[in-house]
Amino acid sequence: MNTKYFDLINQTFYFPQEEFTLNKDNLMFHNIDLMKLVEQYGTPLKFTYLPQISNNINKAKGWFRNAMEKHKYEGDYYYCYCTKSSHFEYVMNEAFKNNIHIETSSAFDINIVEKLLETGKINKKTNIICNGFKRDQYVENIARLLNNGHKNTIPIIDNYEELDLLQEQIKGKFQIGIRIASEEEPKFEFYTSRLGIGYKNILPFYRKTIAENPKVELKMLHFFINTGIRDTAYYWNELGKCLKVYTNLKKECPTLNSLNIGGGFPIKNSLSFDYDYAYMVDEIINQIKMACDEAEVDVPNIFTEFGSFTVGESGGAIYKVLYQKQQNDREKWNMIDSSFITTLPDTWAINKRFIMLAVNRWNDSYERVLLGGLTCDSDDYYNSEQNWNAIYLPKFNKEKPLYIGFFNTGAYQETIGGQGGIHHCLIPQPKHILIDRDENGILATEVFSDQQTADDVLKILGYTNNKQTNNKE
Structure with a gap:
């Protein structure tokens, strides 16, 4: 027995x-x-x-590289580490051995970025994607980073007030992104994410505050849903709506050249875990390319912000x-x-x-x-x-x-x-x-x-x- x-x-x-x-x-x-x-x-x-941190980073890079080659995708791929998953120096030291970029969530993250710059772990070519709801200290720290010459710092606009707050403190022209407020699954207690700006409001917001603004250049559209990147009708529907916003915005905004699809790769939580990462990446790249080809606009560079997948x-x-x-x-x-x-x-x-x-x-x-x-x-x-x-x-x-x-x-x-x-x-x-x-x-x-x-x-x-x-x- x-x-x-x-x-x-x-x-x-x-x-x-x-x-x-x-x-x-x-x-x-x-x-x-x-x-x-x-x-x-x-x-x-x-x-x-x-070593598992580097292993997962390079796996993801390989999946995106293979999918882009397969679909003759002309944009570039940028792997960002989402710091809130683990802020520890030993994680950063291992992660940044792999020529990646960084996503921040709050004011103190910028102090960590400055330490990484001082020690040479990252450099002026590293993209700093600044997410999260921004209050005084976060805005001040982002401005300091930009004013000190790190032009690849991209604050992601989360609400209508943030752009004014940033412009008050940042000297000269700077790049921004806009976060889409995705709609949540029906099981949630609310319909729309508290993060970002609604699908229907992004184009009017651009026309009113960015299109004729000589100080601001819109570079990125940011998309993320709480349930992560999963092969469900809900995910593909939300991605489709995001791509509709991107293509419509791209037709009016020539500087827009990047789509950030956020994080959300699951990690193994059982010995029976079964998730086809390569298929999901391939289909995401395919969907983006088809949407852009149909709208007759250039495909965007792709950014991801994997946190749990990087370090979990x-x-x-x-x-x-x-x-x-x-x-x-x-x-x-x-x-x-x-x-x-x-x-x-x-x-x-x-x-x-x-x-x-x-x-x-x-x-x-x-x-x-x-x-x-x-x-x-x-x-x-x-x-x-x-x-x-x-x-x-x-x-x-x-x-x-x-x-x-x-x-x-x-x-x-x-x-x-x-x-x-x-x-x-x-x-x-x-x-x-x-x-x-x-x-x-x-x-x-x-x-x-x-x-x-x-x-x-x-x-x-x-x-x-x-x-x-x-x-x-």
Whole structure:
């Protein structure tokens, strides 16, 4: 009878897979022995496998290059990294090895851009696409970047007031884009995205404020929908409406030469994940070319802003099962040595699922369990794996420690969880390591941040701060 954990995985999914293999009883991730990491660094442990960032960037570049060659598409392709997915320097350092561009979301992003320029990670040829709702500090920072000579900075107009705010502070002529406020899927609680300007209002806005404006040059139309790039009637319908706006605008605006289709490539969240990236890119390029040919206008350069796709599949977390609680005749709780609220907040906040697998003991028999975190919050749990609506793991055995891994967690979790901050029930932030390979493929690891100590937490809370007082006589 097939009762081993390996048998369960093997008969449920295609296994092994590109990034997941086995070494006897232990799980390998990109040929990294995860149990060796556990032995060296302990748990709980977060890790970032840096080469995967470059791998995904270059995959996407290849898909767009092949589609453009196939359809004899005469525009260029620009890969932008969406910084809000992860602002960390180690992510930027790896991403910008690949001749890409950057998309910003808020004021402090511009300070990061300036640091990248200072250190030579990016240069004056790098396009800086400035998205988001812009208030005083963001506008001031964008203006500073342009006034200091970075002419490839393109603020994307999100509302009618922003253009005036920018013109007040930017010296000389500058380029802009306009974001389309896409219509949302029927399941949403609202009809139109809060971001951007409505389809029907873009051409009148251009005629009124941009067409005769000697200081502004419209370069880009920006399009993005919340559900991402998916092969659905909704996506293709919204793309079609966007292309209608683009071709009509292009006929009146000769400087318009770029279409930004935003982000939205999904990442692998299950061993049964099935998404044909090459087909989607091919069809997008085909649709854009057909629309432009029919309207008899030049095809635009294509910009994308992939964030989660860039960094998500580089991240992971490993926990130890500390104890098993049998709460009734049906429910067994495996308690991990950390908190989901602290380390994987999307599992708690938006019920997101990541790939979850046992790290060791694959040749042991399995059982159905629930996973609980260390906080005293009833919401600190993880209770279902994609496709199963349950979690199956090797049977708990106090004499044989069990370790479990969550994979493709590299986007948003550190920033939402608050790297280096205060966490729910004061559960400490785990140790985080960076994993890289040298030019010969030799693995190298380094500690990015140690697990928080009591002193770290008490300092943030104010208990050990050196408080200064001014005593006036």
